[in-house]
Every structure is written in structure tokens, then in C-alpha cells.
Amino acid sequence: xxxxxxxxxxxxxxxxxxxxxxxxxxxxxxxxxxxxxxxxxxxxxxxxxxxxxxxxxxxxxxxxxxxxxxxxxxxxxxxxxxxxxxxxxxxxxxxxxxxxxxxxxxxxxxxxxxxxxxxxxxxxxxxxxxxxxxxxxxxxxxxxxxxxxxxxxxxxxxxxxxxxxxxxxxxxxxxxxxxxxxxxxxxxxxxxxxxxxxxxxxxxxxxxxxxxxxxxxxxxxxxxxxxxxxxxxxxxxxxxxxxxxxxxxxxxxxxxxxxxxxxxxxxxxxxxxxxxxxxxxxxxxxxxxxxxxxxxxxxxxxxxxxxxxxxxxxxxxxxxxxxxxxxxxxxxxxxxxxxxxxxxxxxxxxxxxxxxxxxxxxxxxxxxxxxxxxxxxxxxxxxxxxxxxxxxxxxxxxxxxxxxxxxxxxxxxxxxxxxxxxxxxxxxxxxxxxxxxxxxxxxxxxxxxxxxxxxxxxxxxxxxxxxxxxxxxxxxxxxxxxxxxxxxxxxxxxxxxxxxxxx
Amino acid sequence: xxxxxxxxxxxxxxxxxxxxxxxxxxxxxxxxxxxxxxxxxxxxxxxxxxxxxxxxxxxxxxxxxxxxxxxxxxxxxxxxxxxxxxxxxxxxxxxxxxxxxxxxxxxxxxxxxxxxxxxxxxxxxxxxxxxxxxxxxxxxxxxxxxxxxxxxxxxxxxxxxxxxxxxxxxxxxxxxxxxxxxxxxxxxxxxxxxxxxxxxxxxxxxxxxxxxxxxxxxxxxxxxxxxxxxxxxxxxxxxxxxxxxxxxxxxxxxxxxxxxxxxxxxxxxxxxxxxxxxxxxxxxxxxxxxxxxxxxxxxxxxxxxxxxxxxxxxxxxxxxxxxxxxxxxxxxxxxxxx
Numbered sequence: 001x002x003x004x005x006x007x008x009x010x011x012x013x014x015x016x017x018x019x020x021x022x023x024x025x026x027x028x029x030x031x032x033x034x035x036x037x038x039x040x041x042x043x044x045x046x047x048x049x050x051x052x053x054x055x056x057x058x059x060x061x062x063x064x065x066x067x068x069x070x071x072x073x074x075x076x077x078x079x080x081x082x083x084x085x086x087x088x089x090x091x092x093x094x095x096x097x098x099x100x101x102x103x104x105x106x107x108x109x110x111x112x113x114x115x116x117x118x119x120x121x122x123x124x125x126x127x128x129x130x131x132x133x134x135x136x137x138x139x140x141x142x143x144x145x146x147x148x149x150x151x152x153x154x155x156x157x158x159x160x161x162x163x164x165x166x167x168x169x170x171x172x173x174x175x176x177x178x179x180x181x182x183x184x185x186x187x188x189x190x191x192x193x194x195x196x197x198x199x200x201x202x203x204x205x206x207x208x209x210x211x212x213x214x215x216x217x218x219x220x221x222x223x224x225x226x227x228x229x230x231x232x233x234x235x236x237x238x239x240x241x242x243x244x245x246x247x248x249x250x251x252x253x254x255x256x257x258x259x260x261x262x263x264x265x266x267x268x269x270x271x272x273x274x275x276x277x278x279x280x281x282x283x284x285x286x287x288x289x290x291x292x293x294x295x296x297x298x299x300x301x302x303x304x305x306x307x308x309x310x311x312x313x314x315x316x317x318x319x320x321x322x323x324x325x326x327x328x329x330x331x332x333x334x335x336x337x338x339x340x341x342x343x344x345x346x347x348x349x350x351x352x353x354x355x356x357x358x359x360x361x362x363x364x365x366x367x368x369x370x371x372x373x374x375x376x377x378x379x380x381x382x383x384x385x386x387x388x389x390x391x392x393x394x395x396x397x398x399x400x401x402x403x404x405x406x407x408x409x410x411x412x413x414x415x416x417x418x419x420x421x422x423x424x425x426x427x428x429x430x431x432x433x434x435x436x437x438x439x440x441x442x443x444x445x446x447x448x449x450x451x452x453x454x455x456x457x458x459x460x461x462x463x464x465x466x467x468x469x470x471x472x473x474x475x476x477x478x479x480x481x482x483x484x485x486x487x488x489x490x491x492x493x494x495x496x497x498x499x500x501x502x503x
Numbered sequence: 504x505x506x507x508x509x510x511x512x513x514x515x516x517x518x519x520x521x522x523x524x525x526x527x528x529x530x531x532x533x534x535x536x537x538x539x540x541x542x543x544x545x546x547x548x549x550x551x552x553x554x555x556x557x558x559x560x561x562x563x564x565x566x567x568x569x570x571x572x573x574x575x576x577x578x579x580x581x582x583x584x585x586x587x588x589x590x591x592x593x594x595x596x597x598x599x600x601x602x603x604x605x606x607x608x609x610x611x612x613x614x615x616x617x618x619x620x621x622x623x624x625x626x627x628x629x630x631x632x633x634x635x636x637x638x639x640x641x642x643x644x645x646x647x648x649x650x651x652x653x654x655x656x657x658x659x660x661x662x663x664x665x666x667x668x669x670x671x672x673x674x675x676x677x678x679x680x681x682x683x684x685x686x687x688x689x690x691x692x693x694x695x696x697x698x699x700x701x702x703x704x705x706x707x708x709x710x711x712x713x714x715x716x717x718x719x720x721x722x723x724x725x726x727x728x729x730x731x732x733x734x735x736x737x738x739x740x741x742x743x744x745x746x747x748x749x750x751x752x753x754x755x756x757x758x759x760x761x762x763x764x765x766x767x768x769x770x771x772x773x774x775x776x777x778x779x780x781x782x783x784x785x786x787x788x789x790x791x792x793x794x795x796x797x798x799x800x801x802x803x804x805x806x807x808x809x810x811x812x813x814x815x816x817x818x819x820x821x822x823x824x825x826x827x828x829x830x831x832x833x834x835x836x837x838x839x840x841x
Contacts, residue, residue, distance in 0.1 A: 306703055330705045344703050347696035349764040350689075358693055361686050362705035369686040412704065 014061030040216035085157035100124035147178030257281035267312035276477035287466030304336035335418035348398035403430030549779030551726035558719030566763025567622035574633025576743025579724035580731030608720025612713030637739030657733030695763025
């Protein structure tokens with residue numbers, strides 16, 4: 001079958017940022033009615049490519065052709081009007097406005113200068129129906145789940161006669177069922193002849209949905225491939241530029257542990273998590289498995305004092321303690337890398353160095369600054385150890401890519417040398433290379449005697465790292481399973497599904 | 504620093520305008536062992552505004568705002584003058600006035616950080632009520648005092664330099680020390696940059712917020728002493744009237760964002776000097792009194808616009824349009840397997 005003419009063709013794209021060559025001779029073509037995956041590690045240039053395509057940044061070299069005509073957008077609005085719509089990773093909608101308002105904000109249907117509310121609602125319903133979605137369009141967006149909000153963002157994007165739809169990490173905060181729903185929508189749009197550019201770090205999803213992919217590495221083009229002709233292992237190898245060592249199970253045998261480090265007894269908080277008991281030993285990696293919203297994060301926040309526990313007690317090293325605030329938990333050497341690094345982790349306006357020393361400085365109070373030499377030494381050490389890129393401590397943290405931002409948050413806690421490190425989805429939204437690095441780090445830390453509470457939506461990852469797995473369901477801790485040879489992701493999934501102490 | 508470039512340019516521009524209208528504008532003379540000159544006057548009369556703006560900078564950096572500083576100026580001046588008129592020692596008068604200022608600032612801080620009222624509302628309470636408090640202290644009268652030692656604070660000289668300028672330098676040095684040599688600045692910027700993330704990093708933001716409001720009020724208190732000392736009287740109604748707005752403006756011109764986060768003390772000082780120089784300019788070039796406010800508004804608008812990079816780009820068209828088409832890349836570099 002001869003391929004149809006590409007709707008979009010970018011050739012020889014180059015983009016220079018001060019000190020960095022972000023893109024160098026990159027080509028990309030999108031065919032109508034295909035899902036095209038844009039693959040690459042963090043910092044490979046995926047975001048930059050999307051940004052130059054949608055007019056956020058001007059290009060330094062190369063040409064962009066839409067429908068055979070050369071174009072150069074100077075703003076995302078222009079790109080949108082030409083038919084290129086983007087839905088970003090973090091949903092850029094206003095949750096306090098209604099669904100219909102969100103879809104039409106900025107281009108409300110008007111009649112004699114006033115907003116035509118009935119028509120706006122009717123068109124919103126129509127648009128959502130195209131995505132197989134039936135919502136109350138006058139309800140505030142906040143009434144719906146993140147997945148539905150994502151779809152609303154897509155509805156907003158395709159309303160503008162989209163020819164090209166760019167989905168940047170649309171699945172990173174969705175659970176399996178929601179991802180399936182999103183994919184169904186994508187298939188429908190594909191049928192309509194829309195070209196979809198899909199960016200995701202989940203290889204399984206890329207293989208499930210995409211027809212073709214373009215791989216970038218270090219701002220350069222690696223190549224364009226048909227998805228079905230490129231085995232996963234080869235894809236990973238092309239992305240990181242080397243053969244990936246077999247992803248072995250990092251923790252095989254069940255170790256004998258010494259004294260318990262943190263013991264929670266009947267700890268709970270109304271509306272968040274039912275009372276649970278949990279013991280974490282020194283040097284132990286405890287995995288938390290469960291669906292999104294099953295109470296994983298809630299457990300982490302209680303153990304860190306980010307929320308107040310309604311019931312129960314916690315003992316650290318055998319002595320009962322009160323974890324009323326994060327500071328109290330930090331005094332007991334408990335650290336917490338939160339799931340949402342943007343809202344709960346980073347201070348975007350501060351530099352990498354300042355973000356890394358922040359928790360250490362907080363424990364010392366403002367009167368005893370960390371001496372600059374010590375800061376530089378600590379930061380330099382962790383920037384090198386975690387391979388934070390770019391390795392410039394004075395760069396604003398907002399300018400770093402997601403994976404590197406995650407490493408900055410990690411470094412902030414590691415310099416405190418915690419005894420218990422709570423990692424809530426530390427590998428979400430980051431690429432394979434950084435993911436393996438973080439997993440290795442967890443193993444190293446626990447071998448060094450640090451206890452780790454590891455939360456992840458990816459069961460495989462939980463299984464590979466943990467010594468024991470706690471299973472959550474509907475805000476209740478339903479099972480504790482030792483991670484032996486019998487424990488597979490199938491068993492885990494069954495346990496989650498059955499919610500019992502079976503298996 | 505690059506981000507202070509535009510405030511410096513604007514300030515120099517204003518000074519040059521003055522030079523055109525006033526001969527000897529830049530000359531500084533020695534008279535009776537005191538420094539005299541227009542530039543010295545700008546610094547001297549600008550001193551209270553610089554002080555208030557310094558405190559305001561820290562408040563704004565935490566993502567807050569303090570509308571009550573003008574009232575605190577009046578209260579501090581009123582209490583000090585009352586004490587002096589009742590024959591209290593200078594030390595007692597100053598100490599009481601500053602202690603009350605700190606207390607009022609801490610009240611603001613508690614409303615914001617503990618009770619959780621939005622800063623603009625929390626400080627609006629004291630902005631309005633504080634004028635009443637000042638009236639209460641002065642019993643509705645304008646208290647005049649006749650104390651040579653009190654006069655020194657706002658109108659005196661020390662080692663040929665106006666005492667108020669020295670006071671500003673001392674406060675500036677202390678502020679810079681606390682925020683940049685110690686870690687207060689980092690924690691303030693962190694709280695202003697992302698309050699929840701700061702809490703989860705173990706920062707006790709309540710204490711920090713209460714402290715910056717108390718500090719802002721302390722600065723306002725000192726400014727209040729200066730203003731009342733300079734005229735040897737306390738006017739509960741008009742002392743420090745609208746100074747909070749000038750201070751906010753000074754902070755913004757100095758490059759600190761109203762949404763909190765990064766702050767620049769140097770920028771704030773420049774901002775305050777720009778505003779004071781503008782006031783001086785208005786008098787020296789003879790703008791009719793009824794249009795001074797309008798004139799000031801126009802200049803400030805122009806200053807704000809010229810500082811905005813996107814505005815400059817639009818007007819002066821310095822933004823490179825789309826790059827010239829470069830030689831087309833070799834066709835079909837892509838390995839297509841379809």
C-alpha cells in the first residue's frame with residue numbers, strides 16, 4: 001500500500017539554546033490517520049521539537065511544511081488555527097470552570113457580542129460524543145477524574161478542525177482502564193484521518209497504539225521505524241544508544257532483616273486510608289502496590305507527617321513518636337519524595353543548588369546557613385552521582401527536563417542521609433535510562449542499610465525492587481506478600497482484584 | 504546584575520532630565536560641616552520610602568503584601584511623639600514605638616500564616632484600623648514636640664552625612680546580612696515560590712511569614728520615626744499616607760515579582776530612588792500641582808513598560824523574525840521502512 005502524502009513534514013530542524021544544541025538536523029513526518037510515537041530519553045529533544053512545531057520557539061534551521069505549504073508559526077495560537085493542536089502532560093485547564101467553558105474558553109460562540117450559552121453547551125455535548133463521552137457539560141471540571149479532564153482537553157484540541165493532534169505524555173497520570181479509554185478515543189480520531197503525535201515513556205502503550213515512530217537521541221534523529229517491525233529491546237537500545245543490560249530482578253532472595261525501623265500500628269485517617277499496620281526494617285525495600293487512588297500516597301503522607309493521622313501510632317526504632325509535621329518526621333530521619341514533583345517538590349524559580357540544599361537548610365533553620373563550600377561540595381557530588389543533566393548547579397530548576405527534576409528532588413533528600421526514604425512514583429514520566437538509574441540507586445541505598453518505601457503504578461518495577469509488597473485496594477491495606485519466586489505480577493494483580501488475603 | 508540594568512537606566516535618565524532643568528543638580532557642597540545638594544536631598548527625603556520598601560520586598564517575596572505599613576508609620580510617629588511630649592527619654596520613646604510596630608506586624612503575620620486570611624485582606628484591616636489607632640494615640644490632635652535629640656533621627660547629621668541616610672544604610676546592611684549571608688533569603692524565596700513544596704521540605708513557613716510581616720512593620724516604624732522627627736510633629740491622619748503604594752511600586756520596579764519568589768534588595772532600593780527622584784523632578788521642572796499625580800502615573804507606566812522585555816521587543820522590533828530559510832537539509836535522511 002503506498003503511503004498517503006504526509007500532512008506534516010519537518011526537515012532538517014535545528015534549534016540552538018544558549019550553550020546547548022537542542023535539535024540538530026531532525027526530520028519528522030506525520031501521515032494522516034496514523035498514530036506516530038515520538039521516542040527518546042529525557043533531554044533528547046522531544047519537547048523542543050514539539051515546541052518549535054507549535055510556534056513556542058522559532059526554529060534556527062530547517063523547514064516545516066503543513067499540507068505541502070511551508071509554514072512558520074510564531075505562536076501556539078497560530079499553530080492551532082492552522083490545525084495543529086497540543087494537549088500537554090499537565091492538563092492546562094481551569095478546574096473551577098465548567099466542562100463546556102473549558103472547551104470553548106477564549107473562543108466562545110457568540111451572538112450579538114454576548115456568549116451564546118445554549119449553543120456552547122450543545123456543541124460541547126456534540127464534541128464529547130465524538131469521543132464517546134457523555135458528561136454534564138455545565139458541571140465544573142473538577143467534578144471529573146483526571147482521565148476525563150484529559151479527554152476534555154482533547155475535545156478542546158480537536159474542536160479547531162485539527163489535522164494534527166499532539167499528545168505529550170497524556171497517560172502518565174492515568175490508570176490502566178483510563179488509558180484504554182484514551183486509546184479508544186485516539187483510535188476514533190485516527191479513523192477520522194487525524195494525524196496523532198504521541199509522546200509517552202510507557203513502551204507497552206507505545207506498542208499498543210502507535211503505527212510508526214521517530215526516535216531522537218541527544219537532539220539528533222536516530223531514525224523512523226514502523227512500530228511492528230522494531231522489537232522493544234532494539235527500541236530501548238536506540239533510545240539510550242547502547243545495549244541495555246538485561247533488566248534482572250534486582251532483589252531476588254528474601255533477606256533476613258535486623259530490628260524494625262518504623263512500625264505503624266493502626267495508623268489511619270478518615271476518608272484517606274483505613275487503619276493499617278506496617279513494619280519496615282532497616283535495609284528493607286517495601287513496595288506498595290495498588291491502583292491509582294487506592295491509598296498508596298495517603299500511607300506515604302501519614303508516615304511523613306504531611307497529613308495528620310486520625311488514629312494509631314508510629315514507633316521509630318522502638319520508641320513511639322509523634323509525626324505531626326514533615327519536620328517532625330525529618331527529625332526522625334524520614335524523607336519523602338512526593339508523587340507530584342511540580343506542586344509538592346520543586347521550587348521552580350530557585351536554582352538546582354538551592355533546591356537540593358533546601359531540606360538540609362530547613363533542618364538547620366535560617367540562622368545557620370549551610371556554608372557555600374559545603375553546598376557546592378554536596379551538590380557537585382549528587383549532580384555527578386545522579387547524572388543530573390545539565391550539570392550546572394546554578395541553572396533554574398524549571399528549565400530542567402522531568403527526569404532531571406526528579407533527580408533534583410531525590411538529591412535533596414539523599415543529602416539528609418535518611419534512614420527511611422519514601423519514594424512515591426519516583427520513575428513516573430521519566431525515560432528508561434533514568435528509570436534504571438533510579439532503580440539501581442534504590443538497591444544500592446537499601447544494601448547500605450537504608451529502608452525504602454517504594455510506591456509505583458508499575459507492578460513489574462515494584463516486584464523487581466521490593467523485599468515485600470503491601471497490596472492496597474479501596475483505601476485499605478489488604479495483603480502483605482513476601483517477594484519470593486512465587487510472586488509474579490499476575491499474582492499481584494489477582495490480589496488487587498480479589499482484595500483478599502488469598503494467594 | 505543584568506536584571507538591574509533597566510532600573511539603573513531609568514534612574515540615570517531621570518537624573519539627567521533634572522540636570523537639564525536645574526543647574527548644579529549634581530553638585531554636592533559642604534555647608535556648616537554638612538553635605539548639601541539635590542542628590543543628597545533625594546536620598547534624605549527618600550529614606551523613609553526606602554525603609555518601607557525593604558520590608559515590603561520580603562513580604563512580597565513570600566507571596567504576600569502589606570497594605571498596613573502606612574498606618575504603622577503614623578502609629579510609630581504618634582507614639583514616639585506622645586512619649587517625648589510627656590517627657591519620656593528618647594530611648595524609651597523610640598523603643599516603645601518600635602516595639603508596638605513589631606507587635607502590629609506580628610499581628611498581620613499571625614492573621615496571614617496562622618488564621619489563613621489572604622494577605623491583602625489581613626493587612627487591609629490594620630491599614631484602616633491603624634489610622635484610628637494613631638488618632639487614638641494623638642487624641643485626634645497633631646502633637647508637636649521640641650526635642651533636639653529626637654530631631655536628629657530624621658533631620659540631623661552625623662559625620663557630615665544626614666542621619667537618615669546612615670539609618671537606611673544600616674537597615675539595608677542588616678537586611679542583606681539576614682537574607683543573603685544567613686539563609687533567611689533562601690527560605691523566604693522558597694516559601695514564596697511554592698508554599699506546599701516548602702512545607703514538605705521541612706520549612707516552618709509560619710514562623711518565616713510572621714517574621715517578615717514583623718520586619719516590614721519594624722521598617723515602617725523606623726520610617727515613621729524619621730518622618731515625624733523631620734517635622735517635629737505627629738499627624739495621625741497624613742503621616743505615611745499612601746506610602747504603601749509607593750513601596751509596592753518600588754518593589755515591582757526593582758524587579759521582584761508580586762507573585763512571590765525571587766527578590767532583589769538592590770532593585771528595591773533603586774525602585775524607591777526612582778520614585779523619589781521622580782517626585783523631585785516634578786517639582787524642579789515645574790509641573791503644575793494639579794497635574795502632578797497624573798504626570799507621575801504616566802512616568803511610572805512608562806517605566807514599567809520599558810522594563811518588560813516583551814514590550815521592548817514589540818516596540819523596538821528587536822525580536823528576530825522567523826529565521827531566514829537555511830539551505831534545505833539533504834532530502835530523505837530518514838530511514839523509512841514503510
